[in-house]
Amino acid sequence: MNTNAFALRHIGPNQDDKKQMLETIGVESLDQLIYETLPDDIRLKNGLNLDKPMTEHEYLLHIHELSKKNKAYTTYIGLGYHPTILPAVIQRNILENPGWYTAYTPYQAEIAQGRLEALLNFQTMITDFTGMEIANASLLDESTAAAEAMSLLFAVRERSQKKSGINKFFVSENILPQTLSLLQTRATPIGIELVIGKEETFNFSSEYFGAILQYPGKDGQITDIKTFIEKANKANIKVAVAADILSLVKLEAPGKFGADVVVGTTQRFGIPMGYGGPHAAFFATKEAYKRDLPGRIIGVTKDLDGNRALRMALQTREQHIKRDKATSNICTAQVLLAVMAGMYAVYHGPKGLQFIANKVHNKTAALAKALKELGFNQINTAFFDTLHIKTNSKKIKTIAKEKKVNLRYPDKETVTISINETTAIRDINYLITVFAEAAEKETIIINSVSEANNIPEDLQRTTDFLTLEVFNSHHSETDMMRYIKSLERKDLSLNHSMISLGSCTMKLNAASEMLPLSWFKWGNIHPFAPNKQAQGYLTVIKELEDQLSEITGFAATSLQPNSGAQGEYAGLMVIKAYHESRKEGHRNICLIPASAHGTNPASAVMAGMKVVVTKSTDEGNIDVEDLREKAELHKDNLSCLMVTYPSTHGVYESAIKKITKIIHDNGGQVYMDGANMNAQVGLTNPGNIGADVCHLNLHKTFAIPHGGGGPGVGPICVAEQLVPFLPGNPVKKIGGKKAITAISSAPFGSALVCLISYGYIKMLGAEGLTESTKTAILNANYIKARLEGYYDTLYSGECGRAAHEMIVDCRPFKANGIEVTDIAKRLMDYGFHAPTVSFPVAGTLMIEPTESENKTEIDRFCDALISIRKEIDNISIENSNNVLKNAPHTLSMLTADEWYFPYSRETAAYPLEHIKNNKFWPTVRRVNDAYGDRNLICTCAPIEEYMEA
Incomplete structure (x- = not known):
């Protein structure tokens, strides 16, 4: 027995177990069972072409060597991503603890009260900071949350504003570039017209149903959102605000000014940048919109004895029930990251967060003063942590690069600097030397920073936050450790017993796959850092894309979608772009079997498609003749079929090749839902059954932990004809030659946790x-x-x-x-x-x-x-x-x-x-x-x- 083989550690039954199990089933061998299970015409004739499997020891040495290729420069790029300090008590007891990361979504509330309490803390934190009435338990990233805000305001416009038919949505030019790209992706298919412009010149016309502002703006300027929202309210225009959560310690809550939705990311609350994710976004709104709120909400109720209990609230609004009537396809969250961000607030409390926010602001002001003394033109009149300097950016960039400092250079005459929690006075002094050298002047030394206030008086925070006991009780590590443990003990996770959830694949999340997530050179890379600084990541990403393409039988892969539902949507948008490139943009009919998961029809509607449901037989299979009839009926407008394989009923349908041929014969493409890919790997694949695109749930088949309800990763793999349309990013050039606009905030989605799937495949190998x-x-x-x-x-x-x-x-x-x-x-x-x-x-x-x-x-x-x-x-x-x-x-x-x-x-x-x-x-x-x-x-x-x- 080769005890070094990872497969021995990952696969549960040993040889004696397998022999007894096969006898119980009534077959002589495992090969006989597979022969009786899997249709012969879809079996792979050759095995997977993958590298020889590594042992766990070999893999950890390999991934450590790759990490050295990442250059963790001192980073001040900003744009929604900042270096942070993750408290060790949270890292050790949550991020690295299988009691937290192997739990499932809290559908069984009675054995999930710990996670539910942690998420209730998160929701409370968000409502406090935003000044809104209700918040959900997190979304995928800030840009996704902004797009969901736009969709919500669009959905409620008619009944709340009497604005039926109004489709214009104003986007401030101060919005983050990745958010603008995602808004463009999501707006067009559902008929929203985006108008991008300056907040101060917006005319508040009745032609608009909503608007979105960035607070502070992408370049750091704090604009007068109070006056804007007041004017918008008078004009019956709903306003969403994308807010920086740490700045809300010092800036007044947008809800106090009358905002309708407030979104953002909690990455600044101790979560590593991780080359883009995963990070928990937040979404807060008015209680009047609770039925339109995307994602999950944790609510208080009582149990049979009348005692206080928690559970997921308003579950009837979830997409598997709303299906094609859904306004969102979101069915997951970033629970593990939301728990960590909430615990960051619990650990620091309001006073600790004020200390951190003041420290960031004061150092930013001290830097601004020093740069002014050196003769630089800093143009932000009001700021929290970001300076906007007009100068020769090429000269600054050359010097900064030599000194291993990352700044942001929006154009040839602009440099921005975003200060963060990790910035020390020595870092400020080092930054000053960059600009002093560019100005050819003697540098200025700062020995201490004083209190500063560069926030307009009417935008300064006056309302209290985090006043409840939980945020004011656990500030020593002993108290915090015991609080986290007290919640963990309430939850059943994989470290206690098996979780046999159909369609959710709760498999081992091996420790060797998880360990690198805590390593500095994986956690501290900004998603928009120059490629030369991210060679370790780019190597992993390229190899993982190639591995997944090989496993699925497709030509290329995009790791950008950061959930299964996002993968569905991305796959459909790529199909849509393909049809449009062939002058067949009218193809908008999406056939979906009656048994499909509810996110399928929701994703299709979001992609601007019309859903036509096909029947199932009494055996639970797709009714092939009904499918044929509907495909032929709609052949002039058929866009695609969405099919799950094996079926949602847990059966390998023998007619699958006939089904995919029917779609192709009538001009459509085949999207395969990868929820059940754990029954395909190495035996068959989507390319072999005739699909054109599939999404994969890396948090199911490829071992990323469910984390109590997230993170998830939902990459798409595509056939040759769809490769040109793989999604791009407005900041970093990626994707196909005719790339669709962004699907998620970061170029490679939740890149940090992709290390897990990379390790899973590397250590198991083809066999x-x-x-x-x-x-x-x-x-x-x-x-x-x-x-x-x-x-x-x-x-x-x-x-x-x-x-x-x-x-x-x-x-x-x-x-x-x-x-x-x-x-x-x-x-x-x-x-x-x-x-x-x-x-x-x-x-x-x-x-x-x-x-x-x-x-x-x-x-x-x-x-x-x-x-x-x-x-x-x-x-x-x-x-x-x-x-x-x-x-x-x-x-x-x-x-x-x-x-x-x-x-x-x-x-x-x-x-x-x-x-x-x-x-x-x-x-x-x-x-x-x-x-x-x-x-x-x-x-x-x-x-x-x-x-x-």
């Missing part, structure tokens, strides 16, 4: 990747066999096999008064997170074990489900006081003096013997979603406010 896919199929079919006779599996392939996931039917248990939700809650008592509930079929569980789980853990999970089935058999519909309806059972219930239930405490808490050795306790009883939605509280409200509600 390990293929074996992982085979083992995922083995594990799923083993569960199917073990549950036979207890649960019915709804769909299977022609030989009765599942793919990498399966759907079990819980609807028959309604005869006993038991719903699928009751089974999900009871699983918590057994120490397990529920599989995916009621998707894609209501009343079912979709189970995906992944390749990382061994037979022992899978057996524990199967034993739990079988035990629950036996419990159901002993329940009658008349008896609602039963062990499933009362689940989950908390420690406080079990230790109470009185016991009101017709079953024992042991039955409630320890239904199987092994649970006594490792009991996970839910911290609240079943939450009341309806109560929380009727009494919407989305901040850390004082208990009195909660009780009044």
Whole structure:
């Protein structure tokens, strides 16, 4: 046995396990199982052409050597990205802690109260800083959040403004360039006309439904947003403000001036730049717009005993329910980064943040004064942290480069400097030497900085923020460490037990893949740094793109989309650009199977397409004849088909090549949703089945952790004809020759976490990747066999096999008064997170074990489900006081003096013997979603406010 092989550490079942599992399934070999599962005509004839796999030790040496190619210059580029100081207590206890980074989205609230509290802290922080009434639990990046703000204002314009048909949206020329690019991407398909101009000359015409301002502007000038918003409100024009969160410590909250939406990024709150991400954006608005708010919202409710509990609020607005009526396709967040940013505020508190913001501002003012003494023309009349200097930028650039300093050079006569939290007085003095040398003068030495105020009086902050106890209690490392641990203990993550979520692929996130994320030379590279300073990153990015292209069978890859939903949208926009290049821009019909994930139709509508739904057969497959009929009916306008493979029902549809041919024969392109790519790698691929573009979920198939609900990465891989249209960036030249405008803020999206997928592929290699896919199929079919006779599996392939996931039917248990939700809650008592509930079929569980789980853990999970089935058999519909309806059972219930239930405490808490050795306790009883939605509280409200509600 080669114990150095990473595949041995990643893949759960050993050879003895596999032999026993195959016997249970009823096949002689793993190859026989794969033969009976996967249609022969889509099998790859040759293996993957990838480098020989590295051991973990070899990989860590390799990635360390690559990191040396990154040159971490002292950076003052700004544009929404700044060097930060991540408190070590947060780095060690959250970023590097699998108890935080391996958790799933908190759909099962009773075993996610820690994450939910951390996100509620984040939302409270955002509402405090922005002065708005409600905030979500983060978005993907600042530019995406700005685009979502524009879409929200467009969606509400008719009912709130009586502005039906008005489609002009004003964009201040002070906006960040990457945000402008993304606004352009998102505006055109849905019929919004962008007008870019100066705030001071805007005419507030009735032709506009909304506007967006940057606060402070991209070059650092603080403009009079107060007067602008007052005039806009009088003209019935809604205003969004993109704000720098650290500046809001000193600048008045835009909500106080009447802004309708405030967005931005929390990257400055301790999150490494990471060559562009991941970073948690924020989005805050008025409560009147809560039903249009994109993403997730955490809200307060109560549990069965009336105790305070948290959960995701207003879940009915999520895109898998709204589908083509959705105004956003966002179905994820940047939870891990939002948790870290929120904890940064908890650790520093209001006084600590004031100290940091004052330090930044005072040093900026001291630098401005010194540059003026040297004769430089600094033109910002009001600023927080950024100076705007008119001078010969070429001369400055030459000297700065020699001194390993990164400044920003918008044109030949302009230099901007953005000071940050890490800037010390010695750094200011070093900066001054750059300009002194350019001016050919003696340098000026600053020994200390004094209090400064370069903010207009009517824009200075007067309102309090972070007044609640949580932000004023945990300022020593001991207190902070214990607070973080107290929340972690409330959450079930992969470090406790398997999480068998269908379509979500909760596999091992190996420590060796994660370690480099904390390394200085990966974390401290600005996304707009010169390419020569990012050669380590560019090497990883190029290799990862090539690896993913090889795995998918496509010609090229873009890593820019920073979530699966963004990948969907990017893929459709590339198809749209392709049709337009062929003078066929009228092609706007998107065929989508009825079983598709709800983000598919939402993405299609956002891309300006018209959705036509195709039927499914009784077996859950695409109805080929219905598809053919609709493709031929719309052949003159057919844009594309969106298809998931294997299907959402966990089946390799044998007609897939016939399906893709029908689309091509009628002039369309095929987009393949990569949600189930874990069942393809090394066995088949999207190119082989006839797709033209696919997105991949790197947070599913390629091992990036789910982080409690994000980060995710959703790159797109494309066939040859689509390569010219891969997305670009306005600051850094990337993408195809005819690149579409930006999909996310940074050129390469969330580049830092792409290191994880790079390592995953490097260490597994072709053989390990293929074996992982085979083992995922083995594990799923083993569960199917073990549950036979207890649960019915709804769909299977022609030989009765599942793919990498399966759907079990819980609807028959309604005869006993038991719903699928009751089974999900009871699983918590057994120490397990529920599989995916009621998707894609209501009343079912979709189970995906992944390749990382061994037979022992899978057996524990199967034993739990079988035990629950036996419990159901002993329940009658008349008896609602039963062990499933009362689940989950908390420690406080079990230790109470009185016991009101017709079953024992042991039955409630320890239904199987092994649970006594490792009991996970839910911290609240079943939450009341309806109560929380009727009494919407989305901040850390004082208990009195909660009780009044």
